[in-house]
Amino acid sequence: MADYSQPLLKFMEKLPQGEKVVLVGHSLGGINIAVAMEKFPEKISVAVFLTACMPDTVNPRSYVIQELYGRISPDAWLDTRFTTEPPAIISFGPEFMKQKLYQKSPPEDLELAVMLTRPGPLFMDDPTSDNKFTAEAYGSVKRVFVVCGEDLTLLPEYQHWMIENYGGITEVMDIPKADHMPMLSKPEEVVKCLLEAAGKPRMRAAIIR
Numbered sequence: 001m002a003d004y005s006q007p008l009l010k011f012m013e014k015l016p017q018g019e020k021v022v023l024v025g026h027s028l029g030g031i032n033i034a035v036a037m038e039k040f041p042e043k044i045s046v047a048v049f050l051t052a053c054m055p056d057t058v059n060p061r062s063y064v065i066q067e068l069y070g071r072i073s074p075d076a077w078l079d080t081r082f083t084t085e086p087p088a089i090i091s092f093g094p095e096f097m098k099q100k101l102y103q104k105s106p107p108e109d110l111e112l113a114v115m116l117t118r119p120g121p122l123f124m125d126d127p128t129s130d131n132k133f134t135a136e137a138y139g140s141v142k143r144v145f146v147v148c149g150e151d152l153t154l155l156p157e158y159q160h161w162m163i164e165n166y167g168g169i170t171e172v173m174d175i176p177k178a179d180h181m182p183m184l185s186k187p188e189e190v191v192k193c194l195l196e197a198a199g200k201p202r203m204r205a206a207i208i209r
Helices: 006-013 029-039 063-071 094-101 107-116 156-166 187-198
Strands: 021-027 044-052 089-091 143-148 171-175 204-208
Touching: 006 029, 021 029, 021 187, 029 044, 044 187, 063 156, 094 107, 143 156, 143 187, 171 187
Parallel strands: 021 044, 021 204, 044 143, 143 171
Antiparallel strands: none
8 A cells, every 4th residue: 555655655745844735535546545644644634535445443454445345246347357366456347447437427538548547456465454544643634525426336325334434524525426437427516525625725636546
């Protein structure tokens, strides 16, 4: 997790003293912003989990990911490919992307995404996956969760489960008609949520996917 989050951590480390950012994590990027929240809580004004994996402070870091994969049947992955040798890697197939990720997004965005997609880590066998995020650091950062109502991968039921599992959410926002890629299917609603979460129009934002 730390290696995959390194660009974000370098960005956070270089922030001028006293400056804060709004961090936005999408999908598995929720794990990455959680790593930054643990390391630099004083530099984050608010963390936004945009239909993203949101760890708690009680269970291992990989707990919410294990719960996610446990809720998805093998057949539902369609043409997605997984590696069995460490490090565990996932590669989304075109049909899975069409049916489960971008089903409400513009077709040209789906076409481009299929061309640009690349394998990504599952974090399941990461050496830090058994560690826990702390209430004193990670848990001290104000957070907002944005629920996407037509996400067919991180289903709304799973998103609400994460909210209940963590507890202490500052605010929950909803984009009822958004798929797993709300920045493409409902961009105006996403911008509205982010501006409302940030509260300050001049804040810089880092969006992690």
